[in-house]
Amino acid sequence: MKNTLKKKEKKIEYKNAPKEIADAIQVSEVVQDFLPKPEDLVFKKETVKVTINLSKDSVDFFKQKSKKTGVPYQTMINSLVDKYVDHFKES
Template sequence: MSKPIKYNDEPIGEFRLVPEFLPSPEELALKNKQTKVPISLSSESVAFFKEAAKKHHMQYQKIIRQLLDEYVEQQKRR
Protein backbone atom coordinates (compact mmCIF):
# COMPACT_ATOMS: atom_id res chain seq x y z
CA MET A 1 0.00 0.00 0.00
CA SER A 2 1.06 3.59 -0.52
CA LYS A 3 1.88 5.84 2.39
CA PRO A 4 -0.98 7.93 3.73
CA ILE A 5 -0.94 11.63 2.88
CA LYS A 6 -0.06 13.94 5.76
CA TYR A 7 -1.89 17.26 5.68
CA ASN A 8 -0.78 20.39 7.53
CA ASP A 9 -1.75 24.06 7.84
CA GLU A 10 1.39 25.50 6.25
CA PRO A 11 0.96 28.24 3.63
CA ILE A 12 0.87 26.90 0.10
CA GLY A 13 2.64 29.81 -1.55
CA GLU A 14 1.83 31.92 -4.57
CA PHE A 15 -0.90 30.89 -6.96
CA ARG A 16 -0.96 31.50 -10.67
CA LEU A 17 -3.95 31.21 -12.94
CA VAL A 18 -3.61 28.52 -15.60
CA PRO A 19 -5.47 29.25 -18.84
CA GLU A 20 -8.08 26.72 -19.85
CA PHE A 21 -6.62 24.03 -22.05
CA LEU A 22 -9.78 22.03 -22.73
CA PRO A 23 -11.81 22.78 -25.87
CA SER A 24 -15.17 24.50 -25.47
CA PRO A 25 -18.35 22.41 -25.70
CA GLU A 26 -18.92 23.82 -29.20
CA GLU A 27 -15.54 22.51 -30.31
CA LEU A 28 -16.32 19.09 -28.85
CA ALA A 29 -19.63 18.80 -30.70
CA LEU A 30 -19.86 16.52 -33.70
CA LYS A 31 -18.63 18.08 -36.92
CA ASN A 32 -21.65 17.18 -38.98
CA LYS A 33 -25.29 17.29 -38.12
CA GLN A 34 -26.68 13.78 -38.17
CA THR A 35 -29.95 12.70 -39.73
CA LYS A 36 -31.66 9.47 -38.81
CA VAL A 37 -32.60 7.42 -41.85
CA PRO A 38 -34.51 4.15 -41.87
CA ILE A 39 -32.57 1.72 -44.03
CA SER A 40 -32.81 -1.97 -44.80
CA LEU A 41 -29.51 -3.82 -45.05
CA SER A 42 -28.81 -7.44 -45.81
CA SER A 43 -28.42 -9.69 -42.78
CA GLU A 44 -24.97 -10.62 -44.06
CA SER A 45 -23.85 -6.97 -44.11
CA VAL A 46 -25.21 -6.28 -40.64
CA ALA A 47 -23.52 -9.41 -39.28
CA PHE A 48 -20.22 -8.31 -40.86
CA PHE A 49 -20.39 -4.83 -39.29
CA LYS A 50 -21.47 -6.20 -35.91
CA GLU A 51 -18.48 -8.56 -35.87
CA ALA A 52 -16.11 -5.75 -36.87
CA ALA A 53 -17.62 -3.51 -34.19
CA LYS A 54 -17.17 -6.21 -31.57
CA LYS A 55 -13.47 -6.59 -32.47
CA HIS A 56 -12.88 -2.83 -32.27
CA HIS A 57 -15.16 -2.16 -29.28
CA MET A 58 -17.36 0.20 -31.26
CA GLN A 59 -20.99 0.49 -32.27
CA TYR A 60 -21.69 -1.09 -35.64
CA GLN A 61 -23.86 1.89 -36.65
CA LYS A 62 -20.86 4.18 -36.15
CA ILE A 63 -18.70 2.01 -38.42
CA ILE A 64 -21.34 2.10 -41.16
CA ARG A 65 -21.68 5.89 -40.75
CA GLN A 66 -17.89 6.38 -40.98
CA LEU A 67 -17.73 4.16 -44.06
CA LEU A 68 -20.45 6.17 -45.79
CA ASP A 69 -18.86 9.49 -44.78
CA GLU A 70 -15.51 8.35 -46.21
CA TYR A 71 -17.20 7.26 -49.44
CA VAL A 72 -18.86 10.67 -49.76
CA GLU A 73 -15.56 12.49 -49.21
CA GLN A 74 -13.85 10.41 -51.89
CA GLN A 75 -16.66 11.07 -54.34
CA LYS A 76 -16.49 14.80 -53.67
CA ARG A 77 -12.78 14.83 -54.57
CA ARG A 78 -13.43 13.33 -58.01
Protein backbone atom coordinates in the same frame (compact mmCIF):
# COMPACT_ATOMS: atom_id res chain seq x y z
CA MET B 1 -30.21 10.49 3.88
CA LYS B 2 -27.54 12.16 1.78
CA ASN B 3 -24.06 10.77 1.88
CA THR B 4 -21.51 13.44 1.09
CA LEU B 5 -17.81 12.94 1.11
CA LYS B 6 -15.38 15.78 1.46
CA LYS B 7 -12.00 15.36 -0.06
CA LYS B 8 -9.30 16.46 2.33
CA GLU B 9 -6.37 18.23 0.79
CA LYS B 10 -3.12 16.75 1.91
CA LYS B 11 0.24 18.37 1.54
CA ILE B 12 2.54 15.87 -0.06
CA GLU B 13 6.18 16.03 0.82
CA TYR B 14 8.68 14.57 -1.58
CA LYS B 15 11.43 13.33 0.68
CA ASN B 16 13.31 11.07 -1.71
CA ALA B 17 13.24 13.29 -4.78
CA PRO B 18 16.54 14.55 -6.18
CA LYS B 19 17.32 18.06 -4.92
CA GLU B 20 16.66 19.77 -8.28
CA ILE B 21 13.24 18.14 -8.54
CA ALA B 22 12.36 18.80 -4.90
CA ASP B 23 13.34 22.47 -5.33
CA ALA B 24 11.32 22.76 -8.54
CA ILE B 25 8.28 21.25 -6.84
CA GLN B 26 8.56 23.68 -3.93
CA VAL B 27 8.53 26.75 -6.21
CA SER B 28 5.98 25.37 -8.69
CA GLU B 29 2.51 26.87 -9.16
CA VAL B 30 -0.78 25.11 -9.75
CA VAL B 31 -2.06 25.82 -13.26
CA GLN B 32 -5.79 25.90 -13.91
CA ASP B 33 -7.04 23.20 -16.26
CA PHE B 34 -7.12 24.76 -19.72
CA LEU B 35 -7.85 21.69 -21.83
CA PRO B 36 -11.29 21.32 -23.41
CA LYS B 37 -13.64 18.59 -22.22
CA PRO B 38 -13.46 15.38 -24.29
CA GLU B 39 -16.94 15.94 -25.71
CA ASP B 40 -15.80 19.35 -26.99
CA LEU B 41 -13.04 17.71 -29.03
CA VAL B 42 -15.48 15.76 -31.19
CA PHE B 43 -16.90 17.78 -34.03
CA LYS B 44 -20.37 16.42 -34.67
CA LYS B 45 -21.92 16.76 -38.09
CA GLU B 46 -25.60 17.44 -38.55
CA THR B 47 -27.34 14.10 -38.93
CA VAL B 48 -30.60 12.85 -40.40
CA LYS B 49 -32.26 9.69 -39.15
CA VAL B 50 -32.98 7.17 -41.92
CA THR B 51 -34.29 3.65 -42.19
CA ILE B 52 -32.28 1.40 -44.45
CA ASN B 53 -32.41 -2.30 -45.29
CA LEU B 54 -29.01 -3.98 -45.35
CA SER B 55 -28.10 -7.58 -45.99
CA LYS B 56 -27.79 -9.77 -42.91
CA ASP B 57 -24.20 -10.58 -43.90
CA SER B 58 -23.28 -6.89 -43.96
CA VAL B 59 -24.83 -6.18 -40.58
CA ASP B 60 -23.26 -9.30 -39.07
CA PHE B 61 -19.87 -8.20 -40.41
CA PHE B 62 -20.14 -4.75 -38.81
CA LYS B 63 -21.47 -6.18 -35.54
CA GLN B 64 -18.51 -8.58 -35.38
CA LYS B 65 -16.05 -5.73 -36.00
CA SER B 66 -17.93 -3.66 -33.42
CA LYS B 67 -17.34 -6.27 -30.72
CA LYS B 68 -13.60 -6.31 -31.49
CA THR B 69 -13.13 -2.54 -31.62
CA GLY B 70 -15.75 -1.25 -29.20
CA VAL B 71 -17.08 1.14 -31.86
CA PRO B 72 -20.86 0.90 -32.39
CA TYR B 73 -21.65 -0.80 -35.69
CA GLN B 74 -23.97 2.02 -36.78
CA THR B 75 -21.08 4.45 -36.33
CA MET B 76 -18.89 2.25 -38.54
CA ILE B 77 -21.53 2.16 -41.27
CA ASN B 78 -22.01 5.93 -41.02
CA SER B 79 -18.25 6.48 -41.31
CA LEU B 80 -18.07 4.21 -44.35
CA VAL B 81 -20.86 6.10 -46.11
CA ASP B 82 -19.25 9.46 -45.25
CA LYS B 83 -15.88 8.32 -46.64
CA TYR B 84 -17.56 7.08 -49.82
CA VAL B 85 -19.30 10.43 -50.27
CA ASP B 86 -16.09 12.39 -49.61
CA HIS B 87 -14.25 10.28 -52.17
CA PHE B 88 -16.79 10.75 -54.95
CA LYS B 89 -18.05 14.25 -54.11
CA GLU B 90 -17.60 16.78 -56.88
CA SER B 91 -15.24 19.55 -55.90
